[in-house]
Amino acid sequence: MTMPSKKIAIINGPNLNLLGKREPEIYGTISFEEYFELLRRKYAGAQLEYFQSNVEGELVNQIQHFGFQSHGMIINAAGYSHTSVAIADAVAAVPATVVEVHISNIFARESFRHHSHLSAVSKGVICGFGLRSYDLALDFLLHS
Numbered sequence: 640m641t642m643p644s645k646k647i648a649i650i651n652g653p654n655l656n657l658l659g660k661r662e663p664e665i666y667g668t669i670s671f672e673e674y675f676e677l678l679r680r681k682y683a684g685a686q687l688e689y690f691q692s693n694v695e696g697e698l699v700n701q702i703q704h705f706g707f708q709s710h711g712m713i714i715n716a717a718g719y720s721h722t723s724v725a726i727a728d729a730v731a732a733v734p735a736t737v738v739e740v741h742i743s744n745i746f747a748r749e750s751f752r753h754h755s756h757l758s759a760v761s762k763g764v765i766c767g768f769g770l771r772s773y774d775l776a777l778d779f780l781l782h783s
Contacts, residue, residue, distance in 0.1 A: 644684055647780050648705035651691040652698055652717035665743050667769055674770045678777060685781055695719055699729045706733025711780035713773055715740045720755040727756035738776040741766035
């Protein structure tokens, strides 16, 4: 599927480097790098960037970097979604449209996961559709 040439950054937080190995019943059996290549092929006309870190400050730096040079960002801050005011502040500070994504349905999990600091500063939230959550967010950003 050829899309308009828009730059979209995908930023993943802690432990998402373990996709394909970690709790496959929740997170699936392929790595994010494998999935990212599928997205690149599907959205060949888009300029997709990807960054993952387990370190909060590195995530803030990349949000600030991509947030001023991208049309949009897809952010799965993972566990930091529920704890990081700094990441939420970085999202609020940049002009790029941000979609918050979660692989699992955070509302069907432990109660501490039901609140995300990012939700209030994001255009929308997609959760519970596995890796397809990224595809849905990408489709939205490319058509907005």
